Amino acid sequence: MNDLFEYKQELDALRFTPEQKTQLAAATVAAAQKQTRRVRRPIGRTVLAAACITAVLAVSAGASGVLKNAAEVFAPIFGGTAAQTEVIDKIGYPIGASATDNGVTISADAIMGDEYNAAIVFTFTRDDGTALLPEGVEDPMLLVGGTGGADLRVLGGSHGSSWFVDEDPTDDTLQMIQTVSTDVPLNDCTATAEFDGLYRWDAASGERIPVVEGRWKFKFDVAYEDSSVTLGGGETFAQDGMTFTIDEVRVSPVAVRVAYTADSEVQWSDAPSGRQSDADAREMQRYLENVEVLLTRTDGTVIDLSGTGGSMKPDHGTTVCVKGGVLDEIIPMEEIAGISVGGILYPISAE
Amino acid sequence: MDQTQWAEYLAETYADAILRLSYTYLKNTHDAQDICQTVFVKLLTEPREFESREHERAYVLRMAANACKDLLKSPWRKRTCGLESCMEVPAPEAADGSLLAAVNDLPPHYRAVIYLYYYEGYQAAEIGAILGVPTATVHTRLVRGRARLRELLGGADYERSV
Numbered sequence: 322m323n324d325l326f327e328y329k330q331e332l333d334a335l336r337f338t339p340e341q342k343t344q345l346a347a348a349t350v351a352a353a354q355k356q357t358r359r360v361r362r363p364i365g366r367t368v369l370a371a372a373c374i375t376a377v378l379a380v381s382a383g384a385s386g387v388l389k390n391a392a393e394v395f396a397p398i399f400g401g402t403a404a405q406t407e408v409i410d411k412i413g414y415p416i417g418a419s420a421t422d423n424g425v426t427i428s429a430d431a432i433m434g435d436e437y438n439a440a441i442v443f444t445f446t447r448d449d450g451t452a453l454l455p456e457g458v459e460d461p462m463l464l465v466g467g468t469g470g471a472d473l474r475v476l477g478g479s480h481g482s483s484w485f486v487d488e489d490p491t492d493d494t495l496q497m498i499q500t501v502s503t504d505v506p507l508n509d510c511t512a513t514a515e516f517d518g519l520y521r522w523d524a525a526s527g528e529r530i531p532v533v534e535g536r537w538k539f540k541f542d543v544a545y546e547d548s549s550v551t552l553g554g555g556e557t558f559a560q561d562g563m564t565f566t567i568d569e570v571r572v573s574p575v576a577v578r579v580a581y582t583a584d585s586e587v588q589w590s591d592a593p594s595g596r597q598s599d600a601d602a603r604e605m606q607r608y609l610e611n612v613e614v615l616l617t618r619t620d621g622t623v624i625d626l627s628g629t630g631g632s633m634k635p636d637h638g639t640t641v642c643v644k645g646g647v648l649d650e651i652i653p654m655e656e657i658a659g660i661s662v663g664g665i666l667y668p669i670s671a672e
Numbered sequence: 673m674d675q676t677q678w679a680e681y682l683a684e685t686y687a688d689a690i691l692r693l694s695y696t697y698l699k700n701t702h703d704a705q706d707i708c709q710t711v712f713v714k715l716l717t718e719p720r721e722f723e724s725r726e727h728e729r730a731y732v733l734r735m736a737a738n739a740c741k742d743l744l745k746s747p748w749r750k751r752t753c754g755l756e757s758c759m760e761v762p763a764p765e766a767a768d769g770s771l772l773a774a775v776n777d778l779p780p781h782y783r784a785v786i787y788l789y790y791y792e793g794y795q796a797a798e799i800g801a802i803l804g805v806p807t808a809t810v811h812t813r814l815v816r817g818r819a820r821l822r823e824l825l826g827g828a829d830y831e832r833s834v
Contacts, residue, residue, distance in 0.1 A: 324771035324825065325790060331764040331772050332791050335695055336688040341761070345687055346679040349709055353675060353716040525806045 418514070418541030424448050427516055427537045429471065435549035438502045438576030438647045441471055441512075445519065445533075447493040458521050458532060459490050466529075467517025467536070470499040473510055473543060479503040480630035480646065500647030502576065504632045510543045549573035550654065550669065558663035561607045567662055571645075572669065574652055577616060577626055578645035579662050583608055586635040608633050608640050616648075617658045624648075675716055682712045686729070689792075690736045691761060696787040697740035697780050701761040707743075711735045733792075734802045737784060744780060774824040782817035785810055 337345065419428035424447060431442045447453040454463075463485045470483050483499040501507065516537045520529035549571040556567045564584045571578040587608055590600045614626040631644030659668040673681065690711060691704040711732060722728035766773040775783055781803075788799045796810040803810070 328771040328775065329791055331766070331770075332692050332695075332787075335692050335701070335761065335764060337683075337691060337761060342683040342687050343680070345705065345708055345712070346676070346683040349679040349683070349712040349716060350675050352709060353679075353713045525809055 418539055420514075420537040420539040421448065422535035422537050423533065425453070425519075425533050425535055425537075427514070427539075429512075429514055429539075429541050432543060432545045433548060434545060434575050434647070435547045435571055435573045435578070436506045437504065437571070437578050437643075438573070438645070439473070439500070439507060439543070439545070440575045440647050441499045441501070443470070443497045443499065443514070445495040445497065450493050452491050453493050453495050454487070454490055454532060456491075459487065462521040463495075463532070464520050464522060464529060465497070465516050465518065466520060468513075468515040470497070470516075471501075471512040471514040471541075471543075473501055473503075473507055473512045475501070475503045475507055476505060478505075478632045479507075482647075500575075502578075502630060502646040504643050507543070511540055512543050513540050514538065547573075549576070549578075552660065552667040552669075553662075553665070556665045558665055560663065561611060563607070565612065565663055567665060570660055570662060570667055572616075572654075572657060572660055574648075574654055576645065576647045577614065577629075577660060578643065579612075579614055579660075580641075580643045581612065581662070582636075583640040583642065584638075585640065586638050587633060587640045605633075608642055609644055612642070612644065612663055613661070614644065615661045616652075617661070618652065619656050619658045678716060679712060682715060682732075683708070686711075686732045689729070689733065692791070693733060693736050693784070693787065694740050695763065696775075696783050697737070698743060699763075699776055701763045703740075703743060704761065707736055707739045710739045730794075730798065730802050733788070734804065737803055741780075769825070771821070771825065774821050777824060778817055778820055782813050782820070785813045786817050786821075789814060 419426055421427075426446050426448055428444050428446075429441060430444050433440055445453060465483075473479075479501060481499065481501040483497055485495060485497050487495045514537070516535075518531055518535065519533040521532050523530050550573070552570040552572065553567050554569060558565050558567075562585075566582045566584070568580040568582060569578075570580075587604050589604065609631050610628065612627065614629070616624040616626055618624070626645065629644050629646045631642060633640050633642040654669065657669050659666055661667070687708050690708045691701065694704045694707040695701055714735065715732070720731075722731065764772055766776055775786055778786065784803060785799055788794045788802060789796070794802065796814065797807045799810045800807040
């Protein structure tokens with residue numbers, strides 16, 4: 322049992338110093354005292370409107386990240402009956418984008434984003450007003466079948482995620498947020514949303530259990546205004562034996578996108594398809610994953626975006642890289658202090 | 673106990689256990705401070721009664737496990753400390769061929785049960801309560817985890833009666 326003894330010894334050696342524990346206690350007290358409860362709420366129109374206001378501020382101020390007075394640009398958000406997607410203050414509201422099956426309606430309610438990233442909000446509603454979910458089922462357990470969201474027919478690389486938000490598991494509605502990030506511009510297209518059943522994950526059996534059976538399919542126009550601010554251009558940093566030139570940094574309340582060029586060309590191995598080779602994984606790390614991207618909020622919180630998805634392609638002796646994606650919460654521009662890429666800081670400040 | 677004393681007690685009593693559990697899940701020590709702070713702040717701002725010290729410890733580990741699982745699920749890592757003030761704790765070496773290296777090759781939910789069973793000394797039912805899974809699931813993960821370790825390490829015996 323020598324191995325087990327060594328396992329325990331190695332873990333025994335993992336400990337904070339007494340000074341670190343004292344620091345930890347002090348930091349805990351400070352954080353507890355300034356804690357404000359953040360509850361993940363359904364992204365209703367009023368919440369999106371608040372983020373939209375600041376997004377409009379940022380865009381209308383131009384490409385330098387300087388913000389103007391909110392009162393100059395605010396406009397109320399209204400529902401609409403037009404046959405086409407309404408675009409009001411940068412948010413797109415698909416109209417008539419819904420389908421009903423088995424007494425449940427799924428609708429695409431709002432889209433927000435920038436040229437390469439979008440967040441789409443869907444609402445699931447039981448039409449007779451009774452509880453949508455069985456007792457005890459909550460949003461972290463849920464998943465959908467089929468495409469499970471919208472296909473934006475991206476003619477390029479893309480990545481994304483989706484999650485559910487259900488403030489009241491006993492009521493008749495549930496919301497799902499889908500994020501999409503691409504390496505080609507994605508606005509002004511037609512999306513096809515398809516869902517094949519709503520399920521819950523049963524950890525004990527490792528299987529999905531149907532919650533609502535049905536098939537929903539509908540199309541809607543993807544049209545919204547780009548809510549991003551563009552920063553930077555030409556700054557350089559060095560790491561891993563290369564010099565990186567930052568081409569562009571885009572920030573919006575829902576997404577961050579960083580484009581940069583490395584001064585050497587990535588060397589891919591001739592591996593067959595299947596599991597990525599160690600050599601290719603190391604190249605991914607050098608060009609993509611090791612480039613640190615940090616978003617600092619005005620309250621001092623730092624969000625580490627270094628592990629986001631992205632793309633890289635060789636280009637005549639250099640490698641052009643893009644990384645970024647949709648944030649997991651909407652952050653109004655006035656709450657973003659700055660973005661740093663490879664240690665280069667881009668502040669975002671209000672006039 | 674005032675907040676400062678309570679925070680000092682939590683850090684003194686549970687910070688190392690949370691550090692080891694977060695290393696087990698995340699295979700790094702960088703996020704341990706965040707995990708500690710997440711757990712401790714919640715205990716300070718939402719105090720609760722515990723039946724015993726053992727109950728308290730199991731509850732703390734459960735909160736830490738949930739915080740680790742949240743980090744694993746999300747591609748966005750939020751740091752609660754600024755870059756300059758983050759505390760660094762060197763990660764173990766996990767030399768090739770060692771049990772720690774082999775455990776690190778297992779999926780996270782196997783690593784967690786192996787750690788709680790062999791290092792913390794919990795029984796399967798207790799591990800199930802900490803991780804929020806049925807006891808049968810813990811048994812399954814222990815069996816599969818041990819089988820995988822045997823493959824990786826070439827036949828060493830890690831059995832112990834449950």
